Amino acid sequence: QKEVEQNSGPLSVPEGAIASLNCTYSDRVSQSFFWYRQYSGKSPELIMSIYSNGDKEDGRFTAQLNKASQYVSLLIRDSQPSDSATYLCAVRYAGGTSYGKLTFGQGTILTVHP
């Protein structure tokens, strides 16, 4: 059973701080990794994707991937109250099927307080 694990939180950070969200996965043939943001009562929105080891930056967001440790993280710099949401980690696995099924973690609730 392929698994994606996240700390469900809640993670609480003060406004302006760096929020660090972590995700581990169980299958070494994982191909690509995605972070989604989901506001309460809304659908998930893709905010970052990463495929190679290292860091990928997009504005205030940085995704970090370490395939040897089977670990992917999302850093949010200068956190704002509007960043308060549930963050979902998703992993796309290679092999077995020809279609791109994603496996999602249970999500981490982030609260940014003023």
Added chain:
Amino acid sequence: ETGVTQTPRHLVMGMTNKKSLKCEQHLGHNAMYWYKQSAKKPLELMFVYSLEERVENNSVPSRFSPECPNSSHLFLHLHTLQPEDSALYLCASSQDGDINYGYTFGSGTRLTVV
């Protein structure tokens, strides 16, 4: 219309009713998915259609019946549901064959079974 559109946004139905959820994607994708999201639970994959063929059915009760008449449309037919089926039902689409592709989600249908 752009992206992935789901209708209706909200649905209240009795346990003896029959209703259908509709999803339409305007992205030219070739794969579509139904997910169920219950309160405080991770996303549960229900059905996967790739190139209009159902390629995955995750032990979903027969009271849920999917239909994919073409690559742009996906339906979820509901009948004799139970109160525990109340949840947010999310449709997503993706482009198979491209590992760098994540999902694009629709806004979801909030279903309440009474």
